[in-house]
Amino acid sequence: MSEIQIQIHVNGKPASGLAEPRTHLADFLREDLLLTGTHVGCEQGVCGACTVFVDGRPTRSCITFAVACAGAEIRTVEGFEDDPLMSQIRRAFRRHHGLQCGYCTPGMLTTAYDIVRRIPNADETRIRRELSGNLCRCTGYAGIVAAIREVLKNDPPVARIQPKMRSRREAETGAIPVVRNDYSPSSDSGSGLPSLESLSDTAHLTRSLELDTSVDEAWAVLADPKLIVACVPGAGLIAPIDGSRIEGQLVIAMGPVRAIFRGIGSLTLDESGRTGRLLGRGRDRLSRTSLEGVLDFALSEVGPENSTLTLDMRYRLAGPLSQFGRPELVTEIADRILVDVTRAIESSARGELIDVETPVTLNLFALLFASLRAIVARVLRRG
Ligand code: FES
Numbered sequence: 001m002s003e004i005q006i007q008i009h010v011n012g013k014p015a016s017g018l019a020e021p022r023t024h025l026a027d028f029l030r031e032d033l034l035l036t037g038t039h040v041g042c043e044q045g046v047c048g049a050c051t052v053f054v055d056g057r058p059t060r061s062c063i064t065f066a067v068a069c070a071g072a073e074i075r076t077v078e079g080f081e082d083d084p085l086m087s088q089i090r091r092a093f094r095r096h097h098g099l100q101c102g103y104c105t106p107g108m109l110t111t112a113y114d115i116v117r118r119i120p121n122a123d124e125t126r127i128r129r130e131l132s133g134n135l136c137r138c139t140g141y142a143g144i145v146a147a148i149r150e151v152l153k154n155d156p157p158v159a160r161i162q163p164k165m166r167s168r169r170e171a172e173t174g175a176i177p178v179v180r181n182d183y184s185p186s187s188d189s190g191s192g193l194p195s196l197e198s199l200s201d202t203a204h205l206t207r208s209l210e211l212d213t214s215v216d217e218a219w220a221v222l223a224d225p226k227l228i229v230a231c232v233p234g235a236g237l238i239a240p241i242d243g244s245r246i247e248g249q250l251v252i253a254m255g256p257v258r259a260i261f262r263g264i265g266s267l268t269l270d271e272s273g274r275t276g277r278l279l280g281r282g283r284d285r286l287s288r289t290s291l292e293g294v295l296d297f298a299l300s301e302v303g304p305e306n307s308t309l310t311l312d313m314r315y316r317l318a319g320p321l322s323q324f325g326r327p328e329l330v331t332e333i334a335d336r337i338l339v340d341v342t343r344a345i346e347s348s349a350r351g352e353l354i355d356v357e358t359p360v361t362l363n364l365f366a367l368l369f370a371s372l373r374a375i376v377a378r379v380l381r382r383g
């Protein structure tokens with residue numbers, strides 16, 4: 001198989017090498033760059049031993065292709081040598097016997113760093129849940145959990161100052177987190193967007209949201225891509241926003257694995273009619289699942305402090321994750337997500353502060369579980 005030259009940044013320094021398309025990041029780091037601190041256990045994304053940061057996010061390097069990381073900022077366990085927060089974590093692991101054979105330790109340290117940085121109020125239950133994607137065969141986890149609790153209790157200064165590790169690109173371009181958009185345009189129109197005709201025979205979903213906010217306030221949120229994206233769980237913008245063109249991503253967690261749909265869209269707004277259309281297409285490169293669709297929305301006044309948002313969506317899901325795209329399931333999941341979206345739009349319209357920089361991940365397994373339970377309950381009731 002032919003090899004591809006890739007350029008990445010590892011632990012703050014540029015690195016390059018040849019990799020076959022199927023070479024995993026873990027192998028590339030260990031065998032080409034000789035960074036053997038990244039361990040490989042299960043090689044199927046389950047044990048967490050291979051966890052490294054890719055563009056500031058913990059990532060399983062055994063199921064990430066090296067070529068897919070071209071241009072990315074990678075941080076392995078070796079890259080934390082002078083990091084004050086990691087020093088605290090390492091000391092705490094030593095004090096609480098958070099390691100024995102050490103095989104899981106690089107992944108544990110990286111995950112612990114992420115927990116401390118991201119969830120400063122995490123209690124024991126939350127720490128254990130966050131660690132559930134990292135397996136340890138020796139310690140029984142008690143020492144690891146105690147070490148993380150101790151670091152959190154000491155209110156680590158770095159965690160407060162640096163709630164989100166930023167990649168080089170993010171730091172250079174300012175406020176909106178910048179991520180790579182690996183989506184390659186391919187469409188009839190050449191714009192990368194699907195045509196409306198190609199979506200005419202796709203799955204269809206309509207919904208109506210009652211908003212406790214005036215039509216003007218709600219429109220102010222809908223017309224601002226940054227605000228509306230912040231209202232959708234898992235969604236984030238990729239800068240820059242250029243005219244009506246939007247580049248964005250949707251992060252969906254499925255247990256320890258994350259699907260990241262990155263793609264492009266066009267947003268057109270009719271201010272006078274208070275209507276809009278979002279047309280888009282995206283792809284998760286790990287699962288090779290693609291999603292394309294069009295969302296038409298219309299806002300209408302119900303009273304001085306109430307409005308209705310009507311959504312009409314056509315979409316097509318193709319690839320391994322399309323098994324979750326059955327209309328009944330999608331409707332159930334959409335209804336659950338839309339409850340949060342409604343609340344977020346209302347909060348944003350009232351001028352309450354919403355975090356546009358740190359999107360929460362959409363937890364598909366939790367949604368699926370709740371949705372399937374609701375569907376089964378309905379079927380049983382009908383029976
Ligand atoms: S080796 Fe990557 S998750 Fe186990």
Ligand code: FES
Binds near residue numbers: 100
């Ligand atoms: S310390 Fe041995 S597997 Fe965790």
